[in-house]
Amino acid sequence: MAAALPLAVLLLLLLGPVGGGHAEPPRDTLREELVITPLPSGDVAATFQFRTRWDSDLQREEGERITLEKDNCHLLVSHYRLFPKALGQLISKYSLRELHLSFTQGFWRTRYWGPPFLQAPSGAELWVWFQDTVTDVDKSWKELSNVLSGIFCASLNFIDSTNTVTPTASFKPLGLANGTDHSFLRYAVLPREVVCTENLTPWKKLLPCSSKAGLSVLLKADRLFHTSYHSQAVHIRPVCRNTRCTSISWELRQTLSVVYDAFVTGQGKKDWSLFRMFSRTLTEPCPLASESRVYVDITSYHQDNETLEVSPPPTTTYQDVTLGTLKTYAVYDLLDTAVINNSRNLNLQLKWKSPPATGALNRGLVFAEAPPVPFLYAQRYVSGYGLHNGELNTLLYNTHPYRAFPVLVLDTVPWYLRLYVHTLTITAKGKENKPSYVHYQPAQDRLQPHLLEMLIQLPPNSATKVSIQFERALLKWTEYTPDPNHGFYVSPSVLSALVPSVVAAKPVDWEESPLFKSLYPVSDSSSYFVRLYTEPLLVNLPTPDFSMPYNVICLTCTVVAVCYGSFYNLLTRTFHIEEPSTGGLAKWLANLIRRARGVPPL
């Protein structure tokens, strides 16, 4: 018996995968990818994307079996291979159609870094489309945010009705969708959320290879948080299983973008290497991945006389239109054994070579010219002074020399900034610029925030200023945060735009193209979709002095209030001494008689 048990286990182990594999083709695939982009400012951006695609319809199976097992219906799909079980259960339990969650520390500076593959607002952002079978969306949303809060060790439980909105136009489903009834959409941003390793670790655990092999070995926390910008995200959406789209698959996309400050980490040089950035090198692909690639952007933007040199030399290059411009990428396929086997590890390096004569000069002045400006960027600020009124301003820059393009602006403003909607002005080039679509949902005190969505056409080569005035509300004294003098955050504006391309994009096979191209659907070859976020704002509210003087003020006010009544009394009344009148009627009668007698009265 003692010998038979291991044997049986061995048998089971041998048979298990074979049996499964034999019955149907592999049901889930993993692709991993790293894109390294030298930015126009001289910094270096690294974007990781891990895509797990699971050819299973979580929710349909649930629907079929719900009649059988009512009590544990969310455990229906019980065998998970690459797809993380925690998220799979979420999808079926809360009937999600799409889930997009991001944690960001820092701010993507579009003006200097160019348009991003994927920007996220500073703090935490969560937007979810629910299936139209969900009856109580708000309840599911509340529960979902609490569950996610536990999964990602984040304060997503602070998402409540005061910071949740239902945008009507800005957030369309990114995956397969047959109806877009926006009442099933919820969107919330927590600009205060601080992102750190405690959020990175659960995120890494969702990866099939964790951080043991493949590209994810580079995800070393102390280096990732030694950057100017750190953003990690999880996107879940349904996609077509095949070209004819007869059935759906679920796609989990985990992305992580970091921007290395060339100035601080590179001691003023623009050269970089994987080791210098991550203090690791690549040694092997993730054995579970069907594709594992590193792309390096070698399109030389700028730099007179300087040439890029990548080592080791790439085996292939890939050229395509990305974010409206033609880019050339050096491709390193980790599954290609030649890439790693030569030196046992892959330490990509990039050097800027300049002609020897001007080399020394150029090194020092590498950053001396302003980088090229992207077609669309934005800036947001609060204007005015004092604690009574203020103005929220958003500046939208269109630097295209001759093409105008539309931008959808979404503003969520907390209720304690009372917006004066009649002061909403949109000006461009000194003229009023009327938005073609405006959706405004007023705030309710302590219940819901302001929501303002506008479709604005940005004239070519212009700066459009959207401004709206507000009044600061007085909070109840228990509603202040523990650090009231820090200020209160206002979440960033969201700009969704179709920006004109410089080079027309060719239609490509979506499934085959690199991951960094395939998150947003391409509708038109002459423009590309980009979603930008402005910086969050910090607004000071009138704050009582929560210290001892506050008590003193309260006490003094009480004393003054008591005194005031008495003083008012004194000032408005006159005082007379009334002689005590005794007798009354008797006295009057006596006097009458006395007068008749001719005797002086009493």
Added chain:
Amino acid sequence: MGLLSDPVRRRALARLVLRLNAPLCVLSYVAGIGWFLALAFPPLTQRTYMSENAMGSTMVEEQFAGGDRVRGFARDFAAHRRKSGALPVAWLERTMRSVGLEVYTQSFSRKLPFPDETHERYMVSGTNVYGILRAPRAASTESLVLTVPCGPDSTNSQAVGLLLALAAHFRGQIYWAKDIIFLVTEQDLLGTEAWLEAYHDINVTGMQSSPLQGRAGAIQAAVALELSSDVVTSLDVAVEGLNGQLPNLDLLNLFQTFCQKGGLLCTLQGKLQPQDWTSVDGPLQALRTLLLMVLQQASGRPHGPHGLFLRYRVEALTIRGINSFRQYKYDLVAVGKALEGVFRKLNHLLERLHQSFFFYLLPALSRFVSIGLYMPAAGFLLLVLGLKALELWMQLHEAGVGPEEPGGASGPSPPLLPAQSVGLASLVAPLLISQAMGLALYVLPVLGQHVATEHFPVAEAEAVVLTLLAIYAAGLALPHSTQRVVSAQAPDRGWMALKLVALIYLALQLACIALTNFSLGFLLAATMVPAAALTKPCGPRPLYATLLVLTSPAATLLGSLFLWRELREAPLSLADGWQLFLAALAQGVLEHHTYGALLFPLLALGLYPCWLLFWNVLFWK
């Protein structure tokens, strides 16, 4: 309050107030002045202490060591400046970008209401250059500012050098949590004002400027740096801002901490800290510093570029490097290290500076007087006005009842309603006329400068000042004009009612001023109260008239100028004093128009008409 609603006791109290009024007034006035003078002495001055937790417990290690860089940058800046004759904008842009900042410029222009003779400018235009150090992993919600003003005359190139070297050093560090803005302004304070208005996207002074391209959220604190000479022997700290606003005391404490740590010699109002507080000498020196601060704060003018930041609730101070030819000289590295320390500590701030005092007086750098301790001084002075007003009120109401009359026998006199109402009606004319004079004083000098220059051989600035003085003096002729209007009224009651109104008006104004700008309130109260209390149309009139003229707001200004120079140990001759007085008048009007300083409108529209009322009382017939 029961005491006052009982008519018998009330009458007794009233008699007490009436009989002891004069001694009470004298006592109160003396107590006020005495209290103020005592502020410099130890029980009332306390040691400063750091209230803000985020800045208190730990020290930072300063690593700035860019002495050669400072000198190099300063030399280049001075050379480029000499070459171009203005701020070398292109060079600054290039240099800031090469040390890794985001660089923006802002051009501005402003036509002053009349030519500024002291700075020799009229049509002012300039360009501000600023570079932003973006903090890693922060979303540009908060920032700190280091600013260096470059005036047309003062070169300040050492300060620019230090700013650039600090920027280069700061850029290499990873610990920043707030963006840091390095701002070089042209046309000193006008440039700062233009930049601040553009940053907050408002226009309060009619400045024309190009909009800012780059911002960095809410500014938490600012430090302005002025190094007038290449050799620094001590650092002077200026805190007084526009309209007497002061930065949070913690900012000053912070700077003082780093001065002590680095062994830098720091002064306040150009005066060293007294060492010995036990003898009389120490506090006496502190009193001189305190008086200088009071004069400086009362003037309401920004005592450095930091003063303009305070309006936007940005805590700020100015640090001036002084060459006072002492023995020990400081390397700029020492100054740089102190600044680095200050910025690193400010970087630690979780909330805006709010823990410590916003209202204080400084008898020395490490001593302060809090608002609770200095307010009684002003309170005692204002009590005099209250007592006098009470006396007049009682006299008006109980004029028929002699104070010696036996209390119980006769009934209380009814309030003299008809006479009182006549008195009130007669007040309207003098009130209106004196307010109109104030309005004329406020509006006419600037409006009428062109008319004046056409008809008289004077320059615009002179015209403004002379018109100002002319209107001011013309106000003295007022009694003759108002007399005709009120001659038919009952004379005795008339002046009493007028004086009563004037006393209450003055007391209210001074109380309000003392709450926001204690120094100004106290200074005005100390001068105006005795004359206001004494003035009446009988008795030694010429004496009263002299006293009134000597304590009018303009005379107070003149006196303050002499006192200020005396305390600075640079006494003025009479002629110089007069010239300085004229210049101060012009500056006052200019600062109202360029920075929004409120002293000029306050004097012209508030205190001068009030003072005219007393003048009116004096010449009542």
